[in-house]
Amino acid sequence: QVTLKESGPGILQPSQTLSLTCTFSGFSLSTYGMGVGWIRQPSGKGLEWLANIWWDDDKYYNPSLKNRLTISKDTSNNQAFLKITNVDTADTATYYCARIVNYGTPFDYWGQGVMVTVSS
Amino acid sequence: DVVMTQTPVSLPVSLGGQASISCRSSQSLVHSNGNTYLHWYLQKPGQSPQLLIYRVSNRFSGVPDRFSGSGSGTDFTLKISRVEPEDLGDYYCLQSTHFRTFGGGTKLELK
Numbered sequence: 001q002v003t004l005k006e007s008g009p010g011i012l013q014p015s016q017t018l019s020l021t022c023t024f025s026g027f028s029l030s031t032y033g034m035g036v037g038w039i040r041q042p043s044g045k046g047l048e049w050l051a052n053i054w055w056d057d058d059k060y061y062n063p064s065l066k067n068r069l070t071i072s073k074d075t076s077n078n079q080a081f082l083k084i085t086n087v088d089t090a091d092t093a094t095y096y097c098a099r100i101v102n103y104g105t106p107f108d109y110w111g112q113g114v115m116v117t118v119s120s
Numbered sequence: 121d122v123v124m125t126q127t128p129v130s131l132p133v134s135l136g137g138q139a140s141i142s143c144r145s146s147q148s149l150v151h152s153n154g155n156t157y158l159h160w161y162l163q164k165p166g167q168s169p170q171l172l173i174y175r176v177s178n179r180f181s182g183v184p185d186r187f188s189g190s191g192s193g194t195d196f197t198l199k200i201s202r203v204e205p206e207d208l209g210d211y212y213c214l215q216s217t218h219f220r221t222f223g224g225g226t227k228l229e230l231k
Binding site for chain 2 (some may be wrong): 037039046047048049060062063064081095104105106107108110111112113
């Protein structure tokens with residue numbers, strides 16, 4: 001059974017760095033073809049893809065946010081991470097992590113999401 | 121960057137009726153390997169998105185055959201026949217040929 005769960009700080013101030021953790025089970029990021037992606041959704045708005053990391057440590061970022069994003073993984077502990085630097089109120093959203101099986105395939109299993117608020 | 125345009129933004133339907141959602145991309149979604157990476161999701165209120173259709177027309181595990189996807193190149197359609205109450209929510213297309221981009225969403229609601 002594949003499960004993913006996101007965790008984060010809940011609230012942070014503008015200009016700080018947002019650190020998110022995705023803890024998953026039912027698959028391994030050391031398995032050929034596996035990947036984890038991060039997606040966010042401001043309240044009442046649509047979905048925005050942020051970044052993917054793959055079994056071989058290959059990484060892809062949304063070009064519009066690339067300078068602020070860093071994705072990484074800890075294979076032994078079944079975790080993936082996302083950092084967003086210099087946050088502002090526009091980064092207030094629910095952040096999801098999701099599994100990908102092979103390049104090009106969709107996000108098939110999603111976490112429940114974690115809400116992050118940026119406020120002074 | 122690939123832009124995904126979904127229409128309509130809102131789609132009122134009657135239970136038992138049919139719904140059709142369009143997704144258009146700003147460039148072809150045919151990958152160099154010949155595959156077309158266009159997928160569809162449903163997000164019910166208060167829930168995470170759930171995968172319905174992958175690679176244009178393939179239903180994900182457990183998805184009823186009331187859902188069907190079609191299209192090619194830059195134009196794609198999701199059809200829902202015999203709409204049931206659990207089908208209501210926000211629908212999104214996703215392209216994963218050129219990085220990843222979601223469409224803006226279509227809200228399926230009762231007429």
